Amino acid sequence: MLDVVSKAFFHTLAGSSTLKKMASRYGVRPNGAGFARRFIAGETIEEAIAAARAIQASGMLITLDQLGESVTTAAEADAATREYLALIDQIAASGIERNVSLKLTQLGLNIDRATSVDNLRKILEKADALGFFVRIDMEDSPYTDVTLSIFETLWQHDNRNIGVVLQSYLRRTEEDTRRANALGARVRLVKGAYNEPRTVAFQHKSEVDAAFVRVTERLLKDGVYPAIATHDEKMIEATKSVAARLAIPKDKYEFQMLYGIRRDLQAALVAEGYRMRIYIPFGPEWFPYFMRRLGERPANVGWVMKGILSER
Numbered sequence: 554m555l556d557v558v559s560k561a562f563f564h565t566l567a568g569s570s571t572l573k574k575m576a577s578r579y580g581v582r583p584n585g586a587g588f589a590r591r592f593i594a595g596e597t598i599e600e601a602i603a604a605a606r607a608i609q610a611s612g613m614l615i616t617l618d619q620l621g622e623s624v625t626t627a628a629e630a631d632a633a634t635r636e637y638l639a640l641i642d643q644i645a646a647s648g649i650e651r652n653v654s655l656k657l658t659q660l661g662l663n664i665d666r667a668t669s670v671d672n673l674r675k676i677l678e679k680a681d682a683l684g685f686f687v688r689i690d691m692e693d694s695p696y697t698d699v700t701l702s703i704f705e706t707l708w709q710h711d712n713r714n715i716g717v718v719l720q721s722y723l724r725r726t727e728e729d730t731r732r733a734n735a736l737g738a739r740v741r742l743v744k745g746a747y748n749e750p751r752t753v754a755f756q757h758k759s760e761v762d763a764a765f766v767r768v769t770e771r772l773l774k775d776g777v778y779p780a781i782a783t784h785d786e787k788m789i790e791a792t793k794s795v796a797a798r799l800a801i802p803k804d805k806y807e808f809q810m811l812y813g814i815r816r817d818l819q820a821a822l823v824a825e826g827y828r829m830r831i832y833i834p835f836g837p838e839w840f841p842y843f844m845r846r847l848g849e850r851p852a853n854v855g856w857v858m859k860g861i862l863s864e865r
Contacts, residue, residue, distance in 0.1 A: 589843050591813040593620075594835040598643050601835035604812065605649045612823045614807065614830035616688060617644065618654040621838040623663055630661030634672040641679050651685040654832065656692055657700055670703055677707065681714045686739075691718035693747035694754065701729060708736055716780075720745035721765035722754045730768050734775040741780040741809060742768055746845045766791045773801050780830065782809035784818065803827055 594604035598619070605615045619640055624630050637655060644651060655676070661668035673689075680687050689704055691697065704717045716739035719726050723745065733740050744761050745754065755761045765783070769792050772779035781792050789808065796806065807828035810819050823829050834842055 589839060592811065592834070592843060593839045594812055594833045596835065596837045596839070598640055598835070601833055602643070602647045602649060604833055604835075606647075608812075608831045608833070609649060611820070612829075613819065614652070614828060615650050616652040616654050616809075616830060616832055618690070618832060618834045620834050620836040620842050621659040622656045622692065622841065623658045624661060625663055627661065627664055627668060630659075630664060630668055630672055633659045633661075634675055637676050638679055641676070641683060641685060644685075645683050651680075651683060652688075652830075653680070653685060654688040654690050656690045657703065658692060658696065662696065662699065666699060666703070670706075673703070673707070674712075677712050677715065681712070686714055686716065688716045688718065688741060691720055691743075694723060694749050697723065697725070697729075701732070704738070705732075705736065708738060716741060718743060718782075719768065721768050722749065722761040724753060724755065726764065726768055727771070730771050730776075734771065734777075737777050739778050739780070740772055740776055741782050742772060743782045744785075746848065748848075762788065766795070770795045770799075773799055773806060779806050780809045781806060782832075784810055784815045786818065789818070789822070 594601045601617050601619075605617060608615050617640070619636060621633055624633060637653070640653065641651075644653070655673075657669045657673065660672040660676075677687060679685075689700065691700055701717065704715065707715060717733060718741045719729055719733065721742060721744050723729075730740065742765065744765055755764060762785070765788055769779075769781055769788075772781075773792075773796055781788075783789060783792075792806075792808070795801075796803075803826055807830050808822055809830045809832060812831055812833045819829050819831065
């Protein structure tokens with residue numbers, strides 16, 4: 554129950570414009586300082602690319618995410634789309650791995666479905682031409698149906714350079730996993746970071762964990778190169794055990810973790826020969842993402858407070 558309370562508290566803070574304004578002054582500074590810099594690569598694409606190069610040099614894979622969500626005007630959605638098109642060009646020119654993540658509300662889903670689909674198509678057209686893989690992130694439960702519907706529609710129209718995210722804490726996810734596997738789509742499995750009602754989501758960690766293991770087994774058995782995204786050592790060991798029992802080679806799936814979280818575990822898995830992808834968030838709209846990460850792992854609060862107190 555404590556993890557549910559934590560998510561609710563930090564989810565509320567994530568929506569505070571006052572806190573966002575205060576945090577923007579000290580959280581992510583251009584010189585590499587700031588209390589959020591452990592978890593946010595920076596506010597510019599140049600900083601994100603530099604972080605990506607360092608991660609690749611350590612033997613890990615990367616995906617870049619220019620943070621942003623819930624835009625409310627067509628102009629904002631168009632601006633976000635143009636930023637992603639520019640991002641794709643800059644990544645291609647940099648020579649780093651061509652892999653990005655994005656959210657549909659960033660592209661106008663709250664305006665209407667057609668706007669977000671049109672903007673996503675523009676991005677996918679360029680991404681496909683340049684050999685990119687694009688992961689469509691999952692947001693909170695009111696967006697699950699429409700996100701999966703848009704994903705499936707694009708897939709059926711031969712956009713195969715895309716993947717989607719499923720969340721084990723949602724009660725519907727096992728069925729959604731069967732649908733994704735039937736398509737042959739690449740799935741990233743996460744536990745889930747939003748504050749959800751008990752009618753749609755499991756409320757206890759033991760239930761979420763049990764669902765995570767069940768879905769992991771289904772993905773490893775019937776899926777296409779699944780991404781198991783977790784920092785929980787028990788879930789990682791369970792994944793290893795399932796893969797061994799099913800005789801799934803290490804190159805047929807990957808682990809994923811967030812930038813700056815459990816770097817020791819990231820390195821240990823690479824040393825064991827597992828594929829590890831790091832999700833690298835960046836951009837000026839970092840505050841909501843940052844607060845949800847604290848809600849997922851309250852132990853990070855101590856690290857952040859130490860950073861704040863050390864600011865001069």
